[in-house]
Amino acid sequence: MKGRDAKPHVGIFGRRNNGKSSLINCLADQEVAIVSKEPGTTTDPVKKSMEITQIGPVVMIDTAGTDDTGEIGKKRVDKTREVIRQIDLGILVLAGNLFDQEEESVISQFEKWEVPYLVVHNKSDLDPLHDRFKKQVLEATGKQVLEFSALHPHNREALIGQIQSATPESATEGVVTAGQDAGVGLADGAAQGVRTAASSASAAIHRPPGEVVA
Ligand SMILES: Nc1nc2c(ncn2[C@@H]2O[C@H](COP(=O)(O)OP(=O)(O)OP(=O)(O)O)[C@@H](O)[C@H]2O)c(=O)[nH]1
Numbered sequence: 604m605k606g607r608d609a610k611p612h613v614g615i616f617g618r619r620n621n622g623k624s625s626l627i628n629c630l631a632d633q634e635v636a637i638v639s640k641e642p643g644t645t646t647d648p649v650k651k652s653m654e655i656t657q658i659g660p661v662v663m664i665d666t667a668g669t670d671d672t673g674e675i676g677k678k679r680v681d682k683t684r685e686v687i688r689q690i691d692l693g694i695l696v697l698a699g700n701l702f703d704q705e706e707e708s709v710i711s712q713f714e715k716w717e718v719p720y721l722v723v724h725n726k727s728d729l730d731p732l733h734d735r736f737k738k739q740v741l742e743a744t745g746k747q748v749l750e751f752s753a754l755h756p757h758n759r760e761a762l763i764g765q766i767q768s769a770t771p772e773s774a775t776e777g778v779v780t781a782g783q784d785a786g787v788g789l790a791d792g793a794a795q796g797v798r799t800a801a802s803s804a805s806a807a808i809h810r811p812p813g814e815v816v817a
């Protein structure tokens with residue numbers, strides 16, 4: 604439990620347009636995050652409090668793409684990186700069989716802050732996983748990449764299972780059981796985080812790994 608409320612905090616990271624917001628909607632089973640074909644749609648970290656079947660209440664944090672550029676883009680990337688310090692579990696969203704320094708940099712932040720993480724290859728309906736790529740990810744992360752499509756989520760249950768088993772027990776301390784929560788809703792008001800900082804997660808607690816908050 605790293606956030607201000609007693610629910611596991613799961614952060615979604617990856618390049619712009621890889622389908623991070625779509626993946627959140629898929630897990631929520633409703634449109635809680637704005638999706639568009641324009642890269643750079645999500646500009647600030649946005650917390651979405653939701654209930655996932657089999658897991659219970661969680662806070663998903665949608666983020667801006669880690670490959671944003673320019674003066675404002677770099678500031679967005681900084682905000683995205685700050686989120687890594689606030690989460691119990693990270694999900695790195697890949698697409699197009701692409702894994703290079705961009706992804707390695709996110710992983711080094713997970714490792715630096717001792718955040719467990721999963722690796723998901725989205726848009727697999729367009730571009731199925733290559734064996735060579737699976738091997739590359741395995742070598743770089745020690746993890747099996749999950750083939751996924753937010754558009755055709757045949758592997759949704761598998762993703763939920765991975766989230767469940769990768770979330771540390773400390774993240775669920777004090778959590779109400781599934782069914783007791785109010786269901787999906789926005790943690791920080793109705794703003795969707797698109798071109799607005801109003802529902803930014805950036806005001807949440809920043810602290811080094813291991814620090815215990817009562
Ligand atoms: N074919 C296909 N399209 C997808 C999939 N997931 C997302 N998309 C599409 O990809 C585009 C980008 O999706 P988003 O969910 O907005 O991506 P994002 O990573 O949140 O993008 P930014 O907020 O811009 O960083 C949208 O047009 C989605 O409909 C998928 O699994 N398959």
Ligand SMILES: [Mg+2]
Pocket residue numbers: 623624625637638644645665666
């Ligand atoms: Mg987005």
